[in-house]
Amino acid sequence: MTVSGIAEQAIDVLAARERQRFLDDNPASVAMAKRARQSLFDGVPMHWMSDWSTPVPLFIEQAQGNRFTDLDGHEYIDFCLGDTGSMFGHSPAPIAKAIAEQAGRGLTTMLPGEDAVVCGELLAARFGLPYWQFATTATDANRFVLRWVRAITGRKVILVFDGCYHGTVDEAMVRYRDGRTVHRAGLIGQARNLTQHTRAIPFNDLPALEAALAQGDIAALLCEPAMTNIGMVLPDPGFLEKARELTRRYGSLMVVDETHTISTGPGGCTRAWNLEPDFLTLGKPVAGGVPCSVYGFTSAMAQAMQLARKHAQEMVHGHGHSGMGTTLSANALAMHCVRANLEAVMTDAAYAHMIPMAQRLASGFRDVIARHGLAWSVTQLGARCEIQFRVQPPRNGAEAEAAFHDSLQMALHLYLINRGILITPFHNMTLCCPDTRTPDIDRLLSTLDDALGELRSLAA
Known part of the structure; x- marks a missing residue:
């Protein structure tokens, strides 16, 4: 069985491997998750914070610009940006x-x-x-x-x-x-x-x-x-x-x-x-x-x-x-x-940087998708862009929802997280802020390329 052109078995293997890697690499978050369960419902201050792709929540130490650091000292490039709450970067x-x-x-x-x-x-x-x-x-x-x-x-x-x-x-x-x-x-x-x-x-x-x-x-x-x-x-x-x-x-x-x-x-x-x-x-x-x-x-x-x-x-x-x-x-x-x-x-100058960055990212997404022969599409709206697991961009909510494939999406998100990159959970959306730079975009694209290559190798 394939999911959006990717073998389901390959997704399962990659996801299991990435979950273990996360647990091995993030002992401080694992320990904090255990402690949190004693006082916080679901171990998080808002219950949906437990719905990310990670096996336990990723606990954050600090954030600045388009970067944040977790309790284990790992630095991440942030393309989620609080799902728009920090659209112009953390703590401008x-x-x-x-x-x-x-x-x-x-x-x-x-x-x-x-x-x-x-x-x-x-x-x-x-x-x-x-x-x-x-x-x-x-x-x-x-x-x-x-x-x-x-x-x-x-x-x-x-x-x-x-x-x-x-x-x-x-x-x-x-x-x-x-x-x-x-x-x-x-x-x-x-x-x-x-x-x-x-x-x-x-x-x-x-x-x-x-x-x-x-x-x-x-x-x-x-x-x-x-x-x-x-x-x-x-x-x-x-x-x-x-x-x-x-x-x-x-x-x-x-x-x-x-x-x-x-x-x-x-x-x-x-x-x-x-x-x-x-x-x-x-x-x-x-x-x-x-x-x-x-x-x-x-x-x-x-x-x-x-x-x-x-x-x-x-x-x-x-x-x-x-x-x-x-x-x-x-x-x-x-x-x-x-x-x-x-x-x-929230200035004209900020958007003059953010939107070209998002255009570069959207174009790069299309190149990666084409390189792997996948029937996916990319949608962009200003500084925001998203990969969707369908040939043509959706025209309504039902079409967009029908393109969801949770197992593939969560495996890709976790792969990125384990390599220091965060995108928006629950779907494949990204934001570029005034601190986003070309090397950040290139790193996201190359890491996604690697993930898709590994999935294809696992399916071979």
Whole structure:
């Protein structure tokens, strides 16, 4: 049996060998994993941190730029970068300086400062949306926006694309199966039926999009400009423009989540592709690695939000509670870091380096794949690129998911880790940051080439 052109038996042999190599080479991580199991569920601070390809978690000592060091003293080239959280490198100098500056000036006060005003001005200039609010995570930003769009439209249903990524927002925890919306597999403690107020359709499917919107009950389409978590899926030419036209035609709003697609450029796909959303959300990298998220909106939405808030207050005969915001949202430390990030890190110059690096990497991936005669494809979106185990890049989430081959993917990831290279887990995605250099890319490519060569030798 072969998996995406690789013999399954060869994958099993390579994976077993690499697991043992990891255990032999990382005694400090092995010991820390044993200790962690006494106090941390699954031995990790977040349960999904145990889902990497390593037999025990890889424990980190420190990270800087596009490098990190583990407890055993091994140095790694990082192409994962916190799955976008550190998209501009670990601890960029302006962010480290901002943290130090703010450390003695107050961390959270529940009151605004000048930094917040400057951040709003910088975000408005960058994305073309005049008004902004802050939250702590992209999940929070999306959750708050969904409350606003329901209040504005008087509609309850949210439309998403099958395989979407919007953090852990309940409305995103659905899939499209056999023509209907169902719960995502594996949901823990799900109490209410999400399909009552969420509808999922395939990406790049205009007839399905219009059919859903035409029912007249969709408050908003919540979408990534390009899908990024099910495997990268780029929009067909004209798809997003038509989506914008259809949402307007049927009285629905359009919410663009740029949390991953900010890899495209300083203004994300929103500016690069002139998307004209009603709301935009962005988390992870906006504060250079410090937890923070933002959402922006048009003047029309700001006016509608004022009316919706006035109506809600009248209904409860007082101010009530909006259901939005946390005490730590827009804290002083985060605001100072967002300002530093927008002014000095997330710059045109940074992207001018990152994107050519990713182009070089994507081209190199294609060369390696061709050299081994594999029917795989490579997708690139700005500084982000990914190998997918299918001949043509996928057009929707179902096609991307069908290309997953966990055993092969995890064997390749572990092979790379054992040789000092990290890429994003759960799929074959990479990011290039301002610290990524040509030798780093060449090392990833040559190591992947070696891995595929060994798999072919094991299968012979």
